[in-house]
Amino acid sequence: MLEIRNLHATIDDQExxxxxxxxxxxxxxxxxxxxxxxxxxxxAKVLAGHPAYxxxxxxxxxxxxxLLEMDPDxxxxxxxxxxxxxxxxxxxxxxxxxxxxxxxxxxxHQGLEELDPLEFKELLAERAKLVDMDLSFMSRSVxxxxxxxxxxxxxxxxxxVLEPKLAILDETDSxxxxxxxxxxxxxxxxxxxxxxxxxxxxxxxxxxxxxIPDYVHVLYRGRIVRSGGKELALELEEKGYDWIKSEAGxxxxx
Amino acid sequence: xxxxIELLANREYKYGFVTEIEYEDFPRGLNEEIIRLLSERxxxxxxxxxxxxxxxxxxxxxxxxxxxxxxxxxxxxxxxIVYYSAPKQRPKKKSxxxxxxxxxxxxxxxxxxxxEQKLLAGVAVDAVxxxxxxxxxxxxxxxxxxxxxxxxxEAIREYPDLVRKYLGSVVPPNDNFYAALNSAVFSDGSFCxxxxxxxxxxxxxxxFRINNAESGQFERTLIVAEEGAYVSxxxxxxxxxxxxxxxxxxxxxxxxxxxxxxxxxxxQNWYAxxxxxxxxxxxxxxxxxxxxxxNSKISWTQVETGSAITWKYPSVILMxxxxxxxxxxxxLTNHRQQADTGTKMIHIGRNTRSTIVSKGIAAGxxxxxxxxxxxxxxxxxxxxxxxxxxxxxxGSECSANTFPYIEVMNNSSRAxxxxxxxxxxxxxxxxxxxxxxxxxxAVSLIINGFCKEVFRELPMEFAVxxxxxxxxxxxxxxx
Ligand SMILES: Nc1ncnc2c1ncn2[C@@H]1O[C@H](COP(=O)(O)OP(=O)(O)OP(=O)(O)O)[C@@H](O)[C@H]1O
Ligand SMILES: [Mg+2]
Numbered sequence: 001m002l003e004i005r006n007l008h009a010t011i012d013d014q015e016x017x018x019x020x021x022x023x024x025x026x027x028x029x030x031x032x033x034x035x036x037x038x039x040x041x042x043x044a045k046v047l048a049g050h051p052a053y054x055x056x057x058x059x060x061x062x063x064x065x066x067l068l069e070m071d072p073d074x075x076x077x078x079x080x081x082x083x084x085x086x087x088x089x090x091x092x093x094x095x096x097x098x099x100x101x102x103x104x105x106x107x108x109h110q111g112l113e114e115l116d117p118l119e120f121k122e123l124l125a126e127r128a129k130l131v132d133m134d135l136s137f138m139s140r141s142v143x144x145x146x147x148x149x150x151x152x153x154x155x156x157x158x159x160x161v162l163e164p165k166l167a168i169l170d171e172t173d174s175x176x177x178x179x180x181x182x183x184x185x186x187x188x189x190x191x192x193x194x195x196x197x198x199x200x201x202x203x204x205x206x207x208x209x210x211x212i213p214d215y216v217h218v219l220y221r222g223r224i225v226r227s228g229g230k231e232l233a234l235e236l237e238e239k240g241y242d243w244i245k246s247e248a249g250x251x252x253x254x
Numbered sequence: 255x256x257x258x259i260e261l262l263a264n265r266e267y268k269y270g271f272v273t274e275i276e277y278e279d280f281p282r283g284l285n286e287e288i289i290r291l292l293s294e295r296x297x298x299x300x301x302x303x304x305x306x307x308x309x310x311x312x313x314x315x316x317x318x319x320x321x322x323x324x325x326x327x328x329x330x331x332x333x334x335i336v337y338y339s340a341p342k343q344r345p346k347k348k349s350x351x352x353x354x355x356x357x358x359x360x361x362x363x364x365x366x367x368x369x370e371q372k373l374l375a376g377v378a379v380d381a382v383x384x385x386x387x388x389x390x391x392x393x394x395x396x397x398x399x400x401x402x403x404x405x406x407x408e409a410i411r412e413y414p415d416l417v418r419k420y421l422g423s424v425v426p427p428n429d430n431f432y433a434a435l436n437s438a439v440f441s442d443g444s445f446c447x448x449x450x451x452x453x454x455x456x457x458x459x460x461x462f463r464i465n466n467a468e469s470g471q472f473e474r475t476l477i478v479a480e481e482g483a484y485v486s487x488x489x490x491x492x493x494x495x496x497x498x499x500x501x502x503x504x505x506x507x508x509x510x511x512x513x514x515x516x517x518x519x520x521x522q523n524w525y526a527x528x529x530x531x532x533x534x535x536x537x538x539x540x541x542x543x544x545x546x547x548x549n550s551k552i553s554w555t556q557v558e559t560g561s562a563i564t565w566k567y568p569s570v571i572l573m574x575x576x577x578x579x580x581x582x583x584x585x586l587t588n589h590r591q592q593a594d595t596g597t598k599m600i601h602i603g604r605n606t607r608s609t610i611v612s613k614g615i616a617a618g619x620x621x622x623x624x625x626x627x628x629x630x631x632x633x634x635x636x637x638x639x640x641x642x643x644x645x646x647x648x649g650s651e652c653s654a655n656t657f658p659y660i661e662v663m664n665n666s667s668r669a670x671x672x673x674x675x676x677x678x679x680x681x682x683x684x685x686x687x688x689x690x691x692x693x694x695x696a697v698s699l700i701i702n703g704f705c706k707e708v709f710r711e712l713p714m715e716f717a718v719x720x721x722x723x724x725x726x727x728x729x730x731x732x733x
Contacts, residue, residue: 048684048688049687049688050684051680051684052680071687071693072684072687072688073687073688073690073691073693073696075688076687076688076689076690077690081688082688084685084688087685088679088681088682088684088685089682090682090685090686090699090700090703091703091704092702092703092704092705092706092707093699093700093702093703093706097699098686098689098699101689101691101695101699102689102690102691105689105690105692105695106690109690141703158689162689162690
């Protein structure tokens with residue numbers, strides 16, 4: 001589904017990603033962990049096509065296509081979804097309005113009929129149940145005045161409506177209380193299918209108890225320095241990143 | 255892709271075509287002779303001629319309001335303007351069959367069909383082409399309810415007592431430079447009269463079209479709502495694209511008696527000039543309503559997207575106790591457009607209320623100013639005003655300003671003012687694009703969200719039109 005080869009990316013001439021290789025197949029969950037500032041969000045945003053980042057080397061093949069040639073909205077319509085670490089507020093635009101627009105853009109792209117507001121309302125009510133979100137949130141402005149946890153949950157609601165092929169969840173678990181974490185994780189699990197894949201950026205092993213990853217990667221200074229199975233997350237939880245940092249330092253200087 | 259939010263081209267103005275038609279023009283320039291000729295041409299009674307001459311004599315003593323508005327433009331040569339320009343036609347048109355088919359086609363092209371079979375449902379239209387009213391639809395139907403809706407020329411002939419009573423009663427001929435000019439030379443416009451206790455069953459609307467490159471347009475609108483009457487009035491306007499500036503100086507007067515309500519909505523889309531600021535309409539307009547009666551209400555909603563220069567302050571004089579004045583405005587400027595617009599709320603009666611919601615959007619190299627006066631006089635006990643003024647900037651070469659003037663002259667009244675300035679952020683755009691919206695749709699959505707409180711005051715179809723218009727006007731502004 002996704003193949004990243006030797007990806008280098010800069011922002012304001014600062015190199016943040018320094019040669020990333022990653023292969024994600026349909027049906028898989030990949031967890032990406034790593035210390036603050038290591039480039040996890042950068043990777044997510046480069047995949048989604050954020051205009052502030054420049055890809056200086058490498059390539060990204062998504063569903064056989066060159067992802068880097070596509071505009072962010074094209075990528076989205078092709079099924080790439082990113083749940084933001086810091087979801088953005090859009091005053092005056094209701095959650096339902098944005099969701100319906102986004103949903104219909106995708107339908108149009110797929111050559112399907114658009115849904116009218118009433119039809120969409122039904123679909124929305126059903127998807128909102130997946131993340132146990134009260135319908136009162138639908139008429140509120142997008143993320144405006146939402147608590148941190150509500151914003152995160154709203155991201156997953158958007159995912160539930162848009163049903164992406166490739167979902168990149170950037171620290172969706174941060175800021176969620178214990179119950180919300182379980183609800184959101186359950187929601188994500190219900191959205192898993194053999195033909196879609198998830199990249200889960202997280203700092204905490206806990207969410208991986210609910211959403212079981214097939215692979216865990218550690219990103220450090222813009223490179224994936226270690227990959228393993230779900231037990232790698234447990235090891236990190238126990239030992240922290242120091243040993244990885246020093247190992248990476250050794251290999252770098254070797 | 256650029257990381258800066260900056261300006262590119264604007265989409266073409268789709269109403270920029272010119273209608274080829276024969277005119278009866280007056281010679282350029284203005285003097286008492288021209289005014290006499292105009293009044294005679296229109297078969298006006300003596301009092302009307304006197305009204306005009308008095309206004310003219312005052313106007314020559316006045317100076318253009320050059321210094322206080324936040325706008326700049328070259329000297330206007332008032333002697334180079336044609337003050338009366340009418341499509342040639344038989345003097346009295348009994349039916350549409352006698353209207354030049356070219357004119358009917360023009361309005362049809364603008365989306366305003368005038369033929370009986372094709373009329374817009376639920377909206378009665380007075381179509382004004384350059385200086386004269388071409389046709390008024392649904393006139394007979396409204397007449398049965400006692401509602402008068404006709405051109406101003408016709409009203410002066412047919413309902414002289416009503417016109418004489420109210421014309422100039424809200425905007426006196428010597429009110430300001432442009433109002434004085436209008437009072438001297440106005441050629442046509444719309445007149446609406448809603449009798450006591452009648453709720454006008456349809457939207458009344460005037461569509462103004464400036465076609466002639468040489469002429470100014472000076473129209474005059476007067477709306478009177480008697481006790482307990484209600485009317486919703488819509489105004490739309492377009493002009494061809496010429497590379498010279500054209501002057502539009504209108505006066506609109508509204509009068510609401512006890513328990514009456516007038517809702518006046520405008521979507522202004524005069525030609526704005528090109529990207530370099532060549533051509534476009536100078537829109538110098540005086541709009542004012544008087545809440546004369548108790549519990550009366552006047553509400554202005556405007557969506558200003560066109561004109562090279564906009565200078566207008568739709569205002570309400572709150573005389574009747576418990577009367578209500580409202581002003582909801584979206585003003586968008588792009589390229590080199592300049593807008594200095596806002597409102598005046600003058601509280602005279604007790605328990606009077608006013609609400610001002612202004613949304614200014616500036617893109618390109620444009621300048622967008624809100625100027626508002628809230629004046630609460632000593633006798634206006636318990637008066638309340640709430641003002642909210644939000645500006646949004648797109649790009650870094652435009653400017654937005656807010657000039658609020660607040661005068662509260664008693665202790666029981668209160669005026670509240672809130673103001674914000676924001677920008678469309680790259681993060682917002684990226685967020686919406688990440689959800690599958692094109693960049694243009696994303697900008698439109700953000701702008702529509704920003705203007706929501708104003709749009710919801712507009713009649714449904716007008717709101718849809720306004721949203722579409724903002725989208726078009728900003729197309730390519732963000733890249
Ligand atoms: N405009 C910029 N100029 C220079 N450096 C930047 C810029 N924007 C981000 N960075 C740097 O890029 C690095 C990677 O940031 P990124 O947000 O990808 O980290 P992260 O792994 O997601 O961290 P966290 O776990 O804290 O979310 C950081 O060191 C950050 O300071
Ligand atoms: Mg991050």
